[in-house]
Amino acid sequence: MKEGLRQSMAWLHTWAGLVFGWLLFAIWLTGTLAYFQDEINHWAHPEVPVRALDARASLASAQTFMQAQAADSQRWFISLPDHRNPEMGVMYQVPGKTGRGSFSRNLVDPQSGAKQETRESRGGEFFYRFHFELQMGYPWGRWLASAAAFVMFFTLVSGIITHKKIFKEFFTFRPGKAQRSWLDGHNAIGVLILPFHLLISYSSLVIFMSMIMPASILTSYHGKVTDFYADVFPSAAVASAAATPAPMLPLTQLYDTAVQKLPGAGFSRVGVEHAGNSNATVEFTPDDSGSIAYRAADGLVLSAVTGEVLSRPQDTPVPIIIGAGFYGLHMAHFAGPVLRWLYFLGGIGGTVLIGTGLVMWLNKRQLKHAKAGVMPFELRLVEVLNLASMAGLLWAIPSFLLTNRLLPMAMEGRSDWEVRMFFIAWGLSLLHALCRRGKRAWVEQLLVAAGLMGALPFVSALTTDHGLWQSIGSGDWAIAGVDLTAFAGALFLGWTVRKLLKKKAAAPSRKAATRESVPVLESEASR
Amino acid sequence: MASRTSGVPLAYRLAVTSRILAAALGGYAVAALSSIFIAWTLPMARPEAVVSSMMLAFVVYLVAVLWCFSCRSAWRAWAGLLLPGLVLAIADGVLYWVNQP
Numbered sequence: 063m064k065e066g067l068r069q070s071m072a073w074l075h076t077w078a079g080l081v082f083g084w085l086l087f088a089i090w091l092t093g094t095l096a097y098f099q100d101e102i103n104h105w106a107h108p109e110v111p112v113r114a115l116d117a118r119a120s121l122a123s124a125q126t127f128m129q130a131q132a133a134d135s136q137r138w139f140i141s142l143p144d145h146r147n148p149e150m151g152v153m154y155q156v157p158g159k160t161g162r163g164s165f166s167r168n169l170v171d172p173q174s175g176a177k178q179e180t181r182e183s184r185g186g187e188f189f190y191r192f193h194f195e196l197q198m199g200y201p202w203g204r205w206l207a208s209a210a211a212f213v214m215f216f217t218l219v220s221g222i223i224t225h226k227k228i229f230k231e232f233f234t235f236r237p238g239k240a241q242r243s244w245l246d247g248h249n250a251i252g253v254l255i256l257p258f259h260l261l262i263s264y265s266s267l268v269i270f271m272s273m274i275m276p277a278s279i280l281t282s283y284h285g286k287v288t289d290f291y292a293d294v295f296p297s298a299a300v301a302s303a304a305a306t307p308a309p310m311l312p313l314t315q316l317y318d319t320a321v322q323k324l325p326g327a328g329f330s331r332v333g334v335e336h337a338g339n340s341n342a343t344v345e346f347t348p349d350d351s352g353s354i355a356y357r358a359a360d361g362l363v364l365s366a367v368t369g370e371v372l373s374r375p376q377d378t379p380v381p382i383i384i385g386a387g388f389y390g391l392h393m394a395h396f397a398g399p400v401l402r403w404l405y406f407l408g409g410i411g412g413t414v415l416i417g418t419g420l421v422m423w424l425n426k427r428q429l430k431h432a433k434a435g436v437m438p439f440e441l442r443l444v445e446v447l448n449l450a451s452m453a454g455l456l457w458a459i460p461s462f463l464l465t466n467r468l469l470p471m472a473m474e475g476r477s478d479w480e481v482r483m484f485f486i487a488w489g490l491s492l493l494h495a496l497c498r499r500g501k502r503a504w505v506e507q508l509l510v511a512a513g514l515m516g517a518l519p520f521v522s523a524l525t526t527d528h529g530l531w532q533s534i535g536s537g538d539w540a541i542a543g544v545d546l547t548a549f550a551g552a553l554f555l556g557w558t559v560r561k562l563l564k565k566k567a568a569a570p571s572r573k574a575a576t577r578e579s580v581p582v583l584e585s586e587a588s589r
Numbered sequence: 590m591a592s593r594t595s596g597v598p599l600a601y602r603l604a605v606t607s608r609i610l611a612a613a614l615g616g617y618a619v620a621a622l623s624s625i626f627i628a629w630t631l632p633m634a635r636p637e638a639v640v641s642s643m644m645l646a647f648v649v650y651l652v653a654v655l656w657c658f659s660c661r662s663a664w665r666a667w668a669g670l671l672l673p674g675l676v677l678a679i680a681d682g683v684l685y686w687v688n689q690p
Contacts, residue, residue, distance in 0.1 A: 067659050074658040212647070216654045223655075264647065271643040277621035278628035278642040281681070282635055284690055293636035381637040385644060 071220040076423065078220070080444070082213040083420045084451035085196075087413060089210055091455055093193040093262075094409025095186070097394055097402055098547075100147035101540035102186030106466050108528040109180040112148045112538055113173065117329060121313040124152050124332075126175030132157065132166070136303070136339070140332045143172055144349070146540065150178075162200065182476040183466050188484075189459075194266075197481075201273065208274045211266040218252075218259055225249055244425065248418040251411050258408040259415070265392035268385055295360060296376055301341045308340035310366045319369045320346040324362050334366060342366035348375065355383050356390030420448050437499075445503075446495045453507035454491030456555070460514035460548060461487035467518075467525045487514075505562055508555045516552030519545035607663040615670040616653030620646040622677035629684040 095102065104110065124140045131154075132138075138154040150172040153165050169178035184191075195203035252259070272279060272290075279290045313332065320329065328349035336342045347361035355378070363372040378386065390396060394405045424444050431437055437445070462484040469476050491507060498506060522545055523529025533541040624646035631638040657666040 070659045071655070074655075212650065215647070216651050219651060220655065220658075267647045268644055271640075271647075275621065275624060275643045275646045278624040278639050278646075281625045281685060282628045282639050282688075290636065290639060294640065379634065379637045381633065381641040381644075385640045388644075 068224055071223040075217055075220040075224050078213050078217045079416075079419050080423050082210050082217070083416050083423075084447050085206070085210050086214055087416045087420070087451055088455055089193055089196075089207060090409060090413040090416060091459070092189045094406055094413060095459070096190040096193050097397075097405045097409060098543070099186035099190045100144075101543055102189065103149060104147045104185075104538075104540045105544040106183040106185030106463075107149060107169065107178075107180040108526045108541060110149050110169065110178055112536075113143075115143055115145065116172070117142050118314050118317050120150055120172035121317050121332060123172050123175035124150065124170055125313045127152055127168070127170045127177070128154065128337075130175070131168070131177075134338065136335070136337050138334045138337065142330055142332070144330065144351075148172075181466065181469075181471050182473075183480060184477045185466070188462065188481060197485075204270060204273065208267065208270050211263050214263040215260070215267065218256070218263060221252060222256070225253075244418055244422045248415060248422060251415045251418070255408050255411045259412050261388075261391055262408075262412065265388035268388040269392060271385075294382060296373060301336075301343070303336045303339045304341040306340045307338055308342065308367045310334075310337055310342055311369055313344070316344050316364055316366065316369055317346070319364060319371075320362050323371055323374065324348065329361075331361075333361075337366065340367055343372060350390070350395045354390045354396050355386035356393055356395060417452050420444075420452070424448060442499075445499070446492070449495035449503055449507055450488070450492040453504065453511055454488045454495070456508070456511035456551075457491045457514060458484045458488040460511070460518055460551075463518055463544075463548070464514060464521055467521045501562055501565070505559050508559050508562075512552040512555035512559070515548045515555065518548040604663040608657050608666050611663065611666045611670055612654040612657035615667065615674070616650050616657060619653050619670050619674045619677065620650035622674055622681055623649045625681045626677050626684065629681075629688060 120142055121140065124138075128135065128138055134157045135154040136157070138152065141151040141153075143150050150170050151167065152170045153167045155164050156166050169180060170176070171178045191197075194207045196206055197203065198206065267274065272287075276287070279287055283290045317329075317332075321327075324346070328351075329346045330349040330351075331347040333345045333347070334342065335345075342365070343363050344366045345361045345363045350356055360375050360378070362374050364370065365372055394402065397405055424441065427441055428437070431441065462480055465480045465483040469479055473479065491510075494507060495503060519530050523531070528538070528541050530542055530545045533539075533545070624642040626642075627645055628635075628639045628642035631641055633641065653670060656669050660666050660669060
């Protein structure tokens, strides 16, 4: 690497981008879908009716449910219905169990307090979790996703250094010129939403900073990590259970107190600790759609026995607001419909950026072997991985959603089968990629993906009474939006396939592209 | 690249491996050491200084990685990490001793 800064940065950009590109593609696309997590959750449980919001009545129903189902559970969390998702989630710790996996999750009818009868499905929650846990055990998935985020971060920066004529290149788009068009497209997307990409990759590191960069917590707090959390989230500190049992006030009464103490705040989540104990507390977490900064635990804490205020949201110091701001900007809970769609488009842009990069890596190197007609093993490997990681994910996502509509309602382990179908579809795409080559393989895979996506609104209309017309008619845009987006995705893939099939006409420009790409290749191969 | 394997000398491959290790592990170590230093020297309350130090550490890590791939040789990559790493480690040690509870 004696070539100077730009060449060495191009090397880093090329190879880090290749090795992590396949994983990053999946992280970006599922993360993009997670911006509509609530809407996909609602789509996945079409039986849950949309009703006028009434937090007070919902809490009364939640308490009724808890008394009937798990009267002696000591920890429960209620997520209230909101304008994006009409579901009320009640999660409680099963008595006698502790740690991860000790909680029972339920959907509860906010009007009656009965268990909400609906199909068992993980819905948008699956994409959200996969986005940073990658279906791996805790904490491995989070570590791998964080490593990928850091690679994305420095790959972006090395890309910027490589393309130092960044603004000039932005206005350079040469369509119909094979390799050049790919590069121009890659640069245009990269530059246009570069601040978004930098924000997303850096903020994902900030989100997990206390897990991945804990050195200063350990030293400044002399190993007492819990002291750090108590400092940063003062309201999260929970007194331990006292020896004396005591009855809990009705949640409606506590809700009235909370509304009185924090006027104007809506609440998204209510958590109860040590229920039935004289030290029982209730935390009301303000609805985070009101502010950009996202704080996982910064609510109003009341004694559940007396209703007395134990702690309230603090004035947060600036550095902690900045950290919470990055968290919030990544999660976009604050975003209204227009901004949410911009986030979605930004996410698609990032996914396409990674995809075009991977395609270019292969195209450039394939040109060298085009005449020989034999593809070296490692190029074939990249081809298979490109196909399976990109087109394959486009099989997996609609398959997951189709499974939601097609499996019997009361099937045992229904939501596990949805996840299984996601990976089965992905695996099938890998098998196909192993058997087929080149453009033909891409055309076939994208056609299957387009077919699966395009089928979604129709299958939805045939299997539920929440088809596109019904949901548009009743103004349920969350359900209609998922159907319409799937269909738009199918159209986009169809357009891509048409472009691919037409590409033969543009073949003469290949020669020019070869000439341009050879020096780059040589500089990468030599020292 | 199997087809070009003969063209890429072993020394080059080792140098690249060495740079990758320097960037991933050495860069992380320097970032972690600098976050410890920042957390103790920023004139802020303890939780604020710690949060700031973690956020800045990723920028240090970024610079360290870019350094490892932009400098002239793998040896320089390591030297460029070890030197600040050593200074930071000594400073952190002193600060830890000074700040003992």
